[in-house]
Amino acid sequence: MSGDGRRQRALMATDAEWERIGRAAEARGMDRSRFLIHRALAEEAVPAEVLRRAVREVLVLSLLEERRLREAGAGTAWEDACDTVDGWIDREAMVNRLTDPGAANRWKAAGTEAGS
Numbered sequence: 001m002s003g004d005g006r007r008q009r010a011l012m013a014t015d016a017e018w019e020r021i022g023r024a025a026e027a028r029g030m031d032r033s034r035f036l037i038h039r040a041l042a043e044e045a046v047p048a049e050v051l052r053r054a055v056r057e058v059l060v061l062s063l064l065e066e067r068r069l070r071e072a073g074a075g076t077a078w079e080d081a082c083d084t085v086d087g088w089i090d091r092e093a094m095v096n097r098l099t100d101p102g103a104a105n106r107w108k109a110a111g112t113e114a115g116s
Helices: 015-027 031-043 048-071 075-092 095-099 103-116
Strands: none
Touching: 015 031, 048 075
């Protein structure tokens, strides 16, 4: 037993859940135990009002850019960009993965692939 008061505990999980936890922990460079404790005790990273405002601003900018591209006769550029984003979101499989720290790096990689 370690000197910091930590003790072994038990939890119930399906094999699929345990594998997902393992992948998520590995992606963050943590073992399962530290990952689970970190996730369970973490404060909400972004207050709801801040998130709402950010989503609103992104959607407004998106709408304006779509209009600008269509008016400039470049509607296919908009469609191509939407297809790239949809593909990336589909690969992420779960919307809540979009908020984890690795999401930005995965998005950058998807953008690099699309630009090739």
